[in-house]
Amino acid sequence: MTYAKAGVDRELRAKAKTALQTLKQTYRFSAYGEIIKLPYGNIFPIGDRYLDLVIEGVGTKVLLAQLANKYDTIGIDGVAVAANDVIRSGARPLAIADNIHAEVSDPALVKEWMKGIVKGATEAECIVAGGEIGDVAEIIEGLAEGKGFDMVFACVGELEKEKIIFGNTIKPKDVVIGFRSSGVHTNGITLARKALFKQWGGKYEPDGIPEGLNRELVFEVLEPTKIYAKPLLKAAEEHQIKAAVHITGDAYLKFNRLMNFSKRIGFTFNNFQPQAIFRLIQKTGNITDEEMLKTFNMGWGFAIIVDRKELDEVLDCLEQCGTEAEQIGVVTDVGKTVVIYEGRKIVLA
DSSP states (O other): OOHHHHTOOHHHHHHHGGGGGGGGGGGGGOTTSOOEEETTEEEEEETTEEEEEEEEEOTTHHHHHHHHTOOSSHHHHHHHHHHHHHGGGTOEEEEEEEEEEESSOOHHHHHHHHHHHHHHHHHHTOEEEEEEEEEOTTTOOOSSTTOOEEEEEEEEEEEOGGGOOOSOOOOTTOEEEEEEOOSSTTSSHHHHHHHHBGGGTOSBOTTOOOTTOSSOHHHHHHOOOOOOHHHHHHHHHHSOOOEEEEOOTTGGGGGGGGGGTSSSOEEEEOOOOOOHHHHHHHHHHTOOHHHHHHHOOTTEEEEEEEOGGGHHHHHHHHHHTTOOEEEEEEEESSSSEEEEETTEEEEEO
16 A cells, blocks of 8 residues: 555655745735744744744544544544644744634534643644634535534744754764654544544554553554654753754654755664554554654654764653653764664565
8 A cells, every 4th residue: 555545645645735825925014124044934024023823734634533423532642732832943833823614513513622722832832813613514424414524723833033943954874763652643544544433444553452442443543643752842942952853744854855955965864763653554554664754753753853972862851841762863974864664675656
């Protein structure tokens, strides 16, 4: 199986994104000065500060919430995908807003969604400034009647210019530190669903417990995304963070973008500790190592790049924050991303 065959064609998506260049026409309306382009988005000035605004969705993970009939954690994922994107620039999350399209505004269902949103916002230490729930039954249809929905979250963060993580000072021999993930998070879910669950042509019933897992499969994949705001901001306060990467869609391909900001660099990754769920997805779906590394976080949900001299101090800082983190790679001068996985050398392109 591949992500494209499962329904998500990354090459087609990349071509489609070229149309986004037309949005630069709007930059002239920036009221307070020049927009700054960063590796994974843009920030814009307001007064003496900058704002980072992102919008993200939970994707087809909502189908797993329906399958499990469990709705009190999916809101955590929504906050996480947006807040984890905002902190890549060094910004502190200020506020979240959500847009939920529902088959029906069931009061009991809405109450469960809000539990997760509150828990996620509390972890990210930001307010929920507002949101909207629209009843669009003709567009949304759930696995269980009346329980179809889609979730999109926006997050805005602020930072001072001297705290911006530009990604333009990376040099060979710098080190990559990975923050442990809680599992699949929200990326590659389409491929995981179709490999694993009979509902979508896979092998297992949702309440099955395959070898290597210690709970029902659907709850393993539904495990909410970790929120990395507190450890990242603490590390950035005490140390120079050269780049920050939210390991989501395209997984380790995301590091290639940094080569456009820091010239004559590359990456080698040699420390992977994928949770059992990833091995199950790969074995059941007969998925190649390369496809797994282009699709899933493989155990590390976020990463930062620092000078080698600061490695031990940064790891100590993260440990004090209660975050499990390790060196997972090194910056090279080879101009490409190389992965050493299961004794094989794989070039990701």
